[in-house]
Amino acid sequence: MLSYWEKTHFLKYDLIVIGAGIVGMSTAIQYKLKFPQSSIAILERGVFPFGASTKNAGFACFGSLTEILDDLNMMPEEEVLALVEKRYQGLLAIRKVFGDETLSYQDKGGFELITSQEVSALDQMNRINKLLMPLFGKDVFSVEKNIHHYGFGKDVLHIVRNKFEGELDTGKYILALWDKCQQLGIRLHTGAEVIRIDGQQIHVKEPLTNDVIQFEALKIAICTNAFAKRFFPELDITPGRGLVMVSTPMQNKIPWEGAFHYDKGYVYFRNVVGDRLLIGGGRNLDFEGERTETFEVNSLLRTYLEKLTRTIVFPDQKVDFEMEWTGIMAFGESKKPIIQRVSENIGVGVRLGGMGVAIGWQAGTELVDLL
Known part of the structure; x- marks a missing residue:
């Protein structure tokens, strides 16, 4: 049951974005900047963005040496190069828009631990540096000369450094997006679960009464990543859950x-x-079990990460974990994100392959251009 005021002022917009994560807010912000007179609302079913936007590990990365080599086994060189460029340019874009201080961006590099399983990748490092040279103008990867001070386990034979990667505070990034939405007059409705889309009509379940509220928009942007398949089953999207754990403060300073x-x-x-x-990840131990939209913790992965902590990261040290959570990412046959129109007035920006921090803003740029 809606009031006269609600029906008059809150239900019709020029653009409605479904999903208030990184891609959703990036799309809304850039659409508003391009069309300042437009009315825009974002519908979000959770209190916080539902998925991975506030649950990621805060890595500002575009691909380690072995990841890129793995991609080259499945994709042509030009596609891999385009993917790395999209990720890196996306990171540069958010740093330029919001500033390193706002994001708590730390330019301390990315590092990959090399064991006997990956040591052959070092033979390919010069080839990958040459491939990436047009994008970066200098070598991306180098082998650390002295690794003993890191204190890693004996299985770590080498460490490869990526001088162009960094890290940021995920929460501050989302806060920056929220602040920008508020400054631009973009309305955010949380607790708004979309149950159906019919043309320009968006049907939302009211959480307290279970009544269905009907919104209307000239344009609709679907930015729900793995959950977009609920609206468009034909999309090549597979959910992938990720586990992240945080320890209590270490007794000794991390070296x-x-x-x-x-x-x-x-x-x-x-x-x-x-x-x-x-520390997080490990879904490759149980791909099938992690292809899910539920947020439970897989005990197999927890045990694995705890063991890696004891044997690789801090060998023979006692580490207690006090926080753990999971987020839902989206993958598919291709690592390229899906940014396309699915009807005359609806576009989707989804399947970011666990790289939402790097390509979320760029995905919003492309989606706005489509709409």
């Missing part, structure tokens, strides 16, 4: 800085404020 990758990027860790270890 390294930067964003670290392990096992072709499936595991990642970093030092967060207060000498806490943040």
Whole structure:
């Protein structure tokens, strides 16, 4: 049951964005900047963005050495190069728009741990540096000369440094997007679960009464990543859950800085404020079990990350974890994001392949151009 005021002022917009994560807010902001007189609303079913936007690890990365080599086994060189460029340019864009201080961006580099399983990748490093040279103007990857001070386990034979990667505060990035939306007069409706889309009509379930509220928009942007398949089953989207854990403050100061990758990027860790270890990933141990839209913690992955912490990251040290959470990402047969029109007035910007921080803003740019 809606009031006269609600029906008159809150239901009709020029653009409605479904999903208030990185892509959704990026799309709304850039549409408003391009069309200042437009009315825009964002519909979000959660209290916070539902998915991975506030649940990621804060890595400002575009691909480790072994990740890029793995991509080259499945994709042509030009596609891999285009993907790296999109990710890197996306990171440069958000740093320019919001500023490093606002994002708490740290330019301390990315690092990959190399064990006997990956040591052959070092033979390909010069080839990859040459491939990436047109984008960066200098070598991206180099081998660290002295790795003993890192204190990693004996299985770590080498460390490859990526001088162009960094890390940021995920929460501050979302706050910056929220602030920009507010400054531009973009309305954000939380607790607004979209149950159906019919042309320009968007049907939303009211959480307290279960009544259906009907919104209307000239243009609609679907930015719900893995959950977009609920509206368009034909899209090549597979959900992928990611686990992240954060320790209590370490007794000894952590001897390294930067964003670290392990096992072709499936595991990642970093030092967060207060000498806490943040570690996550491991879904390659149970791809099938992690193809889910539920947010439970997979005990197999938790045990695996705890073991890696004891044997690789801080061998023989006691590390207690006090936080854990999961986020839902989206993957598919291709690593390219899906940014396309699905009807005359509806566009989608989804399937970011776990790289939402890097390509979320750029995905919004492309989606606005389509709309």
